[in-house]
Amino acid sequence: MQMQFDGAVIKERNVTFAIAVVKPSVFASSDIEGLRKDFSRVFQNLPVVLMAQNAQGTARYSGRRDLVNFISKVPLSRIPWKKYTINFYY
Template sequence: MRFQGAIVREQGVTFAVVVVQRHVINNSAEANRAIASFRPVFPGMPVTLMAQDHQGRATYYGRSDISRFLAGVPVGAIPWREYTLN
């Protein structure tokens, strides 16, 4: 499975951001399963999920400090790339 994600290093914290569909973030059980499924790609890093609405506004799900930080970062400033999860 290919997906869009990023590794971000900010203020001494390295974490991953993964793009998912909005319905994943809207269901906490599904969001937590998604986070667990992406952990092998980003070992030792907290994983935060990001989904956009139809107007392109981002919503984040994960550690609250990371989600708050990302809410203030333009989506285009995140270093996105394609990853593969086997």
């Protein structure tokens, strides 16, 4: 089984981290930290910021405070988005 998602790897100010796009409902999840850890494995254990957009296109972020503070000031159009595919094996 496969899952696709949009994401990006950001290298800035001697810090490398990843962004993964999720649905807004993820922010209500009690296991959001676990989800960040799951995405971190996809990005070779980089710190991960989760990002969702509301119906108006406004971005919301969840992750390490310093990374969220940084990325929230970057226009979405400047982020090098890429489509990622995860293969699940049972």
